[in-house]
Amino acid sequence: MKDFSKYSAIIIGAGDATGSALCKKFALNGYKVCAVRRPGNLDKFKQLENDIKEIDGWIKCFGVDAREEDSIQDLFKQVEEEVAPIDVVIFNPGANVFFPIEETTSRVFRKVWEMAAFGGFLTGREAAKYMKKRNKGSIFFTGATASMRGSSGFSAFSSAKFALRALAQSMARELGPQGIHVAHFVIDGAIDTAFIKETFPDIYALKEKDGILQPEAIADAYWFVHTQHRSAWTHELDLRPYMEKF
Secondary structure: OOOHHHOEEEEEOOOOOHHHHHHHHHHHOOOEEEEEEOOOOHHHHHHHHHHHHHOOOEEEEEEOOOOOHHHHHHHHHHHHHHHOOEEEEEEOOOOOOOEOHHHOOHHHHHHHHHHHHHHHHHHHHHHHHHHOOOOOEEEEEEEEHHHOOOOOOEHHHHHHHHHHHHHHHHHHHHHHHHOEEEEEEEEOOOEOOHHHHHHOHHHHHHHHHOOOEOHHHHHHHHHHHHOOOHHHOOOEEEEOOOOOOO
């Protein structure tokens, strides 16, 4: 059995819901978890750090802007050289915005693209550089309903998520034969977050019926894909509550 404690897992977009659940899942299974949020948000890591310490896990937190090339390069170099060889990289930043097309400014469109697509490119490229040395590793991208269809009012978000999905497909075809598992996860539905609870209380009420996605269940799916035998790899997996329309 693989000794996961010899490796690191980088979670970019280690927020309070899915990102934190991913950190806990990989820490619980022995990885040295490197949790990444935007600079200035490090104080928000305290609860996650406490949770992982309670399960005797390992975590180091980083404040990095995934849109900054130098910062991403420095992050990967530091983790590889000072923590452990990089075996898992998950790109999970949130970039969801709603604007009617006439109210979508060039600044908004560019920022969303940078967060959801350009940041994914920088992350995936750096991950590939290190993983190719060992001909193994997992690079996972978190998608959304917008990865599959552009709904009204989501021109910026869906454009970026479409691009991220295409990036994942291209990387999978290039890196798969070299032993690197690239996968794209379509999260199709509301997630149990404070944002959904406060903004969409009617939707959040469905939690009692398992009608919204639970972060821990999402993390279970990522772990399952990561541990698949290479003779039967999944490239794209969509996750949604049983009552969600699609």
